Amino acid sequence: MTNILISKLNNQIIQCKKCPRLSAYIKTISINKVKRHAHEKYWGRPLSGFGDSEAELLIIGLAPAAHGGNRTGRMFTGDNSGDWVAKVLHNNGFATKPTSHKIDDGFDLINAYITAAVKCAPPQNKPSKEEINICSYYLREELLLLKNVKVIVCLGKISFDTLKRMLGIKHQKFFHGNKFSYDDKTILCSYHPSRQNTQTGRLSWDQWNEIFLEAKAMLSN
Incomplete structure (x- = not known):
């Protein structure tokens, strides 16, 4: 039924x-493609979440990437952030393979579900407050x-703040590694694995992996 x-x-x-604004943007970039993907047909529509409907782990990102998920039709697929997500999930037993390049590549989630605060790629990765509220x-x-969700991993401040408002969570702030309980769930905060964070060293691989090691340990208990 689920x-x-x-x-x-x-x-x-x-x-x-x-x-x-978002509907117009994803349509425009699907026509005016970047050179490296000029030969490809873009998805160019809002993106739903995907994964195991009985999942105990929920991962909430910001929004699809303009030339990643908005191109491939699946979140965290076909871009650098997706590379980090696929690898860490596979390393910790939450995915069938360590790469996520296209929608029919055999990459499937195990006991995990991925979604985002905003379902359309926003210009400059900055959705408006109104767009966040609508979505x-x-x-x-x-x-x-x-x-069945027991652990929620929020990738970035926008996803955390969205969840915080939605659940009425008080007295919690976003910082990498923040962990707290809410009802019967544990919420973990992580920097988003964007190029801006991974290539500047703000988010190291060890820091990133530690989040999912912790999630795995909690679900093993």
């Missing part, structure tokens, strides 16, 4: 056009449907 309900929600997400409806529905 699979059916999630599939229904995902269809709603894919067809969503509630944010005119929060879908994240709220995902949280209701994913009934």
Whole structure:
């Protein structure tokens, strides 16, 4: 039943056009492609979450990448952030392979589900407050449907702040490694594995891996 309900929600997400600026942007960049992907057909629509509907681990990102998920049709697929996500999930037993390049590449999640605070790629990776609020409806529905989730990993401040507002969490701030309990769940905060963070050394591989080692340990207990 959960699979059916999630599939229904995902269809709603894919067809969503509630944010005119985002709808126009993902359409425009799907036509005016970057040179390295000029020969490819872009997805160019909102992106739903994906993974195991019975997952105990939920990962919340910011939004699809303009030439990553917005091109390939799957979050964290076909870009540098996706490389870090795929590798760390595979290393810790949450994915079937360490790479995520295209939608039919055999990359599947194990006891994990990936989604984002915003389902469309925003210009300059900066959704407006209104766009975040509109899209929060879908994240709220995902949280209701994913009934087995025990650990939530928030990638970046926007995803954390979105979840915080949604759940009414008080007296918690975003910083890498922050961990706290909320009801029957544990929430973990991590810097987003964007190039801006990974190539400047703000987020090292060891720091990144430690987040998922911790998530794995909590789910093993």
